[in-house]
Amino acid sequence: MKLFDTQPKSDPRYLYGREKELETLVQYLKQKDWVILLGPRRVGKTSLARCAITKLGYKNIVIDARENSNFMQSLMSSLKESRASLGLRAEIKIPHVSLNLGVSYNKVFLKEGLNAVLGKTKRLFILVDEAQWLSNPRGVTMILAHIYDYYYDKVTFVITGSTIGVMKSIIEPGAKSPLYGRAITKMDVKRWGTTVSLGFLKAGTKEVGLEMDTKTGILVEENLDGLPGWLTLFGYNYTHLKNPNPALKETIKEAKKIVAQELESIGKLGIGSERLIVVVKALAQGHTRFADLIEETGFNNTSLSKYMSTLNKLGYVDKDNKGNYAISDPILEQLIKEKL
Numbered sequence: 001m002k003l004f005d006t007q008p009k010s011d012p013r014y015l016y017g018r019e020k021e022l023e024t025l026v027q028y029l030k031q032k033d034w035v036i037l038l039g040p041r042r043v044g045k046t047s048l049a050r051c052a053i054t055k056l057g058y059k060n061i062v063i064d065a066r067e068n069s070n071f072m073q074s075l076m077s078s079l080k081e082s083r084a085s086l087g088l089r090a091e092i093k094i095p096h097v098s099l100n101l102g103v104s105y106n107k108v109f110l111k112e113g114l115n116a117v118l119g120k121t122k123r124l125f126i127l128v129d130e131a132q133w134l135s136n137p138r139g140v141t142m143i144l145a146h147i148y149d150y151y152y153d154k155v156t157f158v159i160t161g162s163t164i165g166v167m168k169s170i171i172e173p174g175a176k177s178p179l180y181g182r183a184i185t186k187m188d189v190k191r192w193g194t195t196v197s198l199g200f201l202k203a204g205t206k207e208v209g210l211e212m213d214t215k216t217g218i219l220v221e222e223n224l225d226g227l228p229g230w231l232t233l234f235g236y237n238y239t240h241l242k243n244p245n246p247a248l249k250e251t252i253k254e255a256k257k258i259v260a261q262e263l264e265s266i267g268k269l270g271i272g273s274e275r276l277i278v279v280v281k282a283l284a285q286g287h288t289r290f291a292d293l294i295e296e297t298g299f300n301n302t303s304l305s306k307y308m309s310t311l312n313k314l315g316y317v318d319k320d321n322k323g324n325y326a327i328s329d330p331i332l333e334q335l336i337k338e339k340l
């Protein structure tokens, strides 16, 4: 593995500039806290989670909600796949799980399916990645609460995602939620500052036998900001093209494609994506204050507040301490400007 490899990192040796975060997360997990990692897209949440788990060296399974939105099913099939490494001898039956589960079905599942497996495992980490894509918040929180209550000593969850959909039910469980009253630790993963970004670019280029002067580094950083995902993609392109300017061009092109696809998929979350885009467009045109945004978009106070909060939770918009809003990803900003 290398710093500029584009898969999420799982080996702490290739996790750049996150020593403190890694230490903190490892401490939490050691003391059996369940942790939710929040932060903008491509900031390195999955990498941080995987590296912490690797560092602890316990058994683990990964559930990627983008691949299957049915939590029970993916939990059971991940357990089944890892049966040998988890040291489970008995056959794992995967009950047929429909999306709309009745409470009684849940109980049967918990008792017969889950308990049969978790009862026999040793200390286990479960990484639920991109949890906002899970469906059925009630079912998910019920399973989590069950595991929390019965297997806290041996099963620890690390969850990543945006604070919407199921994630919202996990982070802010209402009084009626099965998860209510159970403490889950939140950790914010922040983008890199200029110095760390430049350090990463230098270390990565050195590793692949290339060079990068500070001026070029600053140009790249200005275009991609301190988002590890884009900087890594640049590094990957630079490794292959061996020339920084075409590599930056190629990176921006690919990054725009990725962001455009994501914008499309937000529509599937059923959160009024068209209106969100209207707000992002207004931001890209330079309207950064709430009052200006109201004037520009024509949305009322309540609606706009809601959209700003959703955009913030999705990691697309930041608010500074002076109350100004900004698009958090320069690539998204460019893409929106081009479409205006």
Ligand SMILES: Nc1ncnc2c1ncn2[C@@H]1O[C@H](COP(=O)(O)OP(=O)(O)OP(=O)(O)O)[C@@H](O)[C@H]1O
Pocket (backbone or CB within 6 Å): 003, 005, 006, 007, 008, 009, 014, 015, 016, 017, 018, 040, 041, 042, 043, 044, 045, 046, 047, 048, 130, 160, 228, 229, 230, 232, 233
């Ligand atoms: N600290 C780091 N050191 C080296 N590379 C990193 C680091 N953090 C992230 N990366 C790289 O950046 C990219 C995005 O990382 P990752 O998938 O972990 O981010 P994420 O926050 O989970 O993103 P997403 O929002 O898409 O789920 C990957 O290519 C990964 O290898």
Ligand SMILES: [Mg+2]
Pocket (backbone or CB within 6 Å): 045, 046, 047, 129, 130, 160
């Ligand atoms: Mg991720």
